[in-house]
Amino acid sequence: MPLPFKSISLAQLPAGQNATILTFTGGRNVTNRLTSLGFTPGVIVQMTQNLGHGPLIVTVRGSQVALGRGEAQKIFVNQGYG
Amino acid sequence: MSQIDPNTLLTIPKQALHQPPVIALAGQPNMGKSTLFNLLTGLNQHVGNWPGKTVERRSGDFNLNGQQANLVDLPGTYSLTANSPEESIAREFIIREQPDIVVAVVSAANLERSLYLVAELLALPTTVIVALNMIDVAAQEGLVIEPKVLEAALGAPVVPMMATKAIGVHQLLDIISEVLQGKRAFTPNIPEVRADHQAVLAQIVHLIAGYVPEPYPTEWMALKLFEGDSEVTEKMQAALPETIWVSVQSILRQHDDAMLAVASGRYEWIERMIRAAVTRPKIGQIGLTARIDRWAAHPFWGLLILAGVLGLVFWLTFNVGSPVQEWLDVQIVTRLSDLASAWLAGAPFWLQGMIVDGVIGGVGSVLTFIPILVIFFTTFALLEDVGYMARAAYVMDNIMHLMGLHGKSFLPLFLGFGCNVPAIMGARVIDSWPARLLTILIAPLVPCTARMAVVAFIAPAFFGSQALLVTWILVLVSLATLVVSGVLLNLLIFKGQRSAFIMEIPLYHLPNSRTIGLLVWQRNYSFVKKAGTTILGMSLIVWVLSFLPYGDINTSILARFGQWIEPVGRWVGFDWRLTVALITSFPAKENSIATLGVLFGSNSEAGLTQTLRASFSTAAGLSFLVVNMLFIPCLATVAVIRQETNSWMWALLDVAILLVISLLAGGLVYRLALLIGLG
Numbered sequence: 001m002p003l004p005f006k007s008i009s010l011a012q013l014p015a016g017q018n019a020t021i022l023t024f025t026g027g028r029n030v031t032n033r034l035t036s037l038g039f040t041p042g043v044i045v046q047m048t049q050n051l052g053h054g055p056l057i058v059t060v061r062g063s064q065v066a067l068g069r070g071e072a073q074k075i076f077v078n079q080g081y082g
Numbered sequence: 083m084s085q086i087d088p089n090t091l092l093t094i095p096k097q098a099l100h101q102p103p104v105i106a107l108a109g110q111p112n113m114g115k116s117t118l119f120n121l122l123t124g125l126n127q128h129v130g131n132w133p134g135k136t137v138e139r140r141s142g143d144f145n146l147n148g149q150q151a152n153l154v155d156l157p158g159t160y161s162l163t164a165n166s167p168e169e170s171i172a173r174e175f176i177i178r179e180q181p182d183i184v185v186a187v188v189s190a191a192n193l194e195r196s197l198y199l200v201a202e203l204l205a206l207p208t209t210v211i212v213a214l215n216m217i218d219v220a221a222q223e224g225l226v227i228e229p230k231v232l233e234a235a236l237g238a239p240v241v242p243m244m245a246t247k248a249i250g251v252h253q254l255l256d257i258i259s260e261v262l263q264g265k266r267a268f269t270p271n272i273p274e275v276r277a278d279h280q281a282v283l284a285q286i287v288h289l290i291a292g293y294v295p296e297p298y299p300t301e302w303m304a305l306k307l308f309e310g311d312s313e314v315t316e317k318m319q320a321a322l323p324e325t326i327w328v329s330v331q332s333i334l335r336q337h338d339d340a341m342l343a344v345a346s347g348r349y350e351w352i353e354r355m356i357r358a359a360v361t362r363p364k365i366g367q368i369g370l371t372a373r374i375d376r377w378a379a380h381p382f383w384g385l386l387i388l389a390g391v392l393g394l395v396f397w398l399t400f401n402v403g404s405p406v407q408e409w410l411d412v413q414i415v416t417r418l419s420d421l422a423s424a425w426l427a428g429a430p431f432w433l434q435g436m437i438v439d440g441v442i443g444g445v446g447s448v449l450t451f452i453p454i455l456v457i458f459f460t461t462f463a464l465l466e467d468v469g470y471m472a473r474a475a476y477v478m479d480n481i482m483h484l485m486g487l488h489g490k491s492f493l494p495l496f497l498g499f500g501c502n503v504p505a506i507m508g509a510r511v512i513d514s515w516p517a518r519l520l521t522i523l524i525a526p527l528v529p530c531t532a533r534m535a536v537v538a539f540i541a542p543a544f545f546g547s548q549a550l551l552v553t554w555i556l557v558l559v560s561l562a563t564l565v566v567s568g569v570l571l572n573l574l575i576f577k578g579q580r581s582a583f584i585m586e587i588p589l590y591h592l593p594n595s596r597t598i599g600l601l602v603w604q605r606n607y608s609f610v611k612k613a614g615t616t617i618l619g620m621s622l623i624v625w626v627l628s629f630l631p632y633g634d635i636n637t638s639i640l641a642r643f644g645q646w647i648e649p650v651g652r653w654v655g656f657d658w659r660l661t662v663a664l665i666t667s668f669p670a671k672e673n674s675i676a677t678l679g680v681l682f683g684s685n686s687e688a689g690l691t692q693t694l695r696a697s698f699s700t701a702a703g704l705s706f707l708v709v710n711m712l713f714i715p716c717l718a719t720v721a722v723i724r725q726e727t728n729s730w731m732w733a734l735l736d737v738a739i740l741l742v743i744s745l746l747a748g749g750l751v752y753r754l755a756l757l758i759g760l761g
Contacts, residue, residue: 036161068583
């Protein structure tokens with residue numbers, strides 16, 4: 001049974017919430033750097049800090065990664081419930 | 083090695099052993115790789131560059147249970163896909179130089195992320211030993227890991243370690259020895275591509291087999307093609323016959339998500355390793371890091387904390403460092419000059435002048451800056467080592483965005499307050515070339531300690547009790563100029579490009595005195611080396627120019643040159659003496675005080691202050707301070723800009739830009755000051 005979810009960009013994920021990575025729409029180089037830091041489709045990430053502007057901090061696979069807002073806007077996630 | 087049973091030879095790497103053995107150290111950033119490198123090699127290390135690259139190469143000798151061995155520190159990278167020169171260097175070294183063993187440093191506290199590089203290393207034709215570092219941090223977080231199980235799962239030796247406390251080093255050395263002697267099995271469990279892409283990968287392997295250039299392994303090349311690695315793609319395009327290349331390309335085009343399949347395959351493999359070896363996962367608690375970061379990484383409080391931290395660093399640097407510097411100046415340099423004068427009393431006049439004024443006066447006064455630099459670099463290295471600098475970069479990201487840069491550029495710029503030379507070398511942390519270049523070009527606008535020393539001397543002469551306020555304004559003017567130049571350069575030269583900001587925020591941890599000590603030692607060592615070579619040479623040249631042809635500075639070549647370009651100096655309110663003082667700041671910024679001392683023939687600093695006050699208007703004094711702050715970078719800085727950009731064009735362009743900026747600013751300030759009656 002498909003879970004109810006909505007697809008948003010990572011930049012829209014509020015602080016404290018979890019989401020599952022869906023896909024990357026940035027360039028190959030950026031995607032490569034993101035995957036080596038732990039971002040892959042299906043992985044659950046938690047938004048650690050997001051103030052709606054400026055850079056943000058995401059927790060992925062046990063480590064914290066700072067992303068520019070532009071980079072976060074090119075990562076799409078499923079915001080599941082629970 | 084003739085007595086070894088032929089069966090055990092299977093466990094020895096294919097290549098012949100190096101003599102002495104070569105061990106490479108690999109690891110992601112923040113895993114304690116440098117700590118382990120420093121621990122093994124101590125001061126026995128050579129720091130240079132990788133051939134043809136501006137990437138630091140560190141290697142050293144260490145004692146491997148009585149045998150000498152060579153340790154090469156590979157650049158810290160998250161993966162081995164050629165996104166950056168660092169990644170390319172690390173993998174090329176392993177494939178081409180074939181080290182006997184690669185020691186992969188991973189963090190027990192963050193196995194999931196750090197095993198990613200191990201997954202890449204195991205796919206290469208080399209023997210890997212895993213140094214499972216930071217077991218203490220893992221234990222604090224409630225993690226329980228069984229090294230033996232991890233070893234069995236990986237098929238590679240695993241050594242639990244605490245590099246900061248030198249625990250586990252002997253075991254590591256023993257295992258290295260055992261592997262070298264062929265006493266250890268190495269049957270790595272190599273990660274595979276995600277199941278749905280395995281058939282396609284096999285197809286590529288089949289297509290390229292027989293065409294892969296030596297010494298690259300075919301499977302690995304196929305995997306990297308699959309990942310879309312630009313370097314490998316280029317190599318294979320050149321090596322493959324046209325028809326095969328077309329088929330490979332069409333397969334790759336149909337599977338443009340292959341990169342994610344490869345990465346996912348590696349993480350699936352990692353999850354299997356972790357499921358086996360980690361018997362108790364991390365406790366979900368709010369750690370110290372999260373609690374500190376609520377403040378330190380906050381966009382407002384974080385900036386305030388950063389300002390406080392910077393203030394403290396400068397306060398320490400100048401309040402502790404400056405008195406020591408003055409003491410050294412009086413007790414050592416002046417005494418040495420007197421001694422040399424007495425000793426050379428019978429020598430020719432020119433020789434005495436050259437030694438006393440040229441060598442001791444020039445190089446000696448530069449070397450007295452060492453205490454200031456030691457304090458600055460120590461506090462910087464401390465902040466870096468505990469993990470604070472990543473937060474500083476993060477909170478500065480918004481401001482750096484104005485210039486098309488991102489937070490990481492803040493770190494080298496901050497280093498510039500100590501000395502611009504390490505700042506420009508420090509720009510290497512920035513991944514994209516345009517951003518690195520822009521950072522290098524604006525770095526000389528950060529006021530270094532030498533310029534601050536000139537300000538600290540000149541400002542009181544003209545502003546008395548308000549000197550401190552004027553000093554702060556000058557620093558702010560410099561930084562504002564830096565931002566404005568950055569914005570303009572970004573628009574003009576770089577067309578507003580912006581590079582991706584992706585940066586790991588490491589956990590805070592206790593500082594390691596060895597790591598900090600070595601960092602401070604290396605940064606100061608390169609400064610001393612510079613003083614002994616470039617600065618010594620330039621001091622001598624300046625001295626010769628101020629001596630020839632009649633042995634009197636007022637009629638010297640230098641004076642005539644100053645008089646010749648005085649019209650330029652007059653635009654900013656200088657006479658020929660201030661102009662010459664400014665020009666002699668080129669070999670080393672603080673020279674301008676020494677030059678003024680020589681030109682006004684006063685030996686005591688107090689005397690010089692009064693003479694300056696009497697000789698120049700406040701407007702001229704202020705203009706001199708502003709031009710001094712913004713003037714062309716010192717000789718060593720220009721040399722290092724040329725080295726890091728590998729181009730005289732950028733180095734000279736930067737000199738030209740700063741020359742224009744400083745003269746414009748000086749002229750403007752001079753006229754404004756006259757207008758408000760500071761004549």
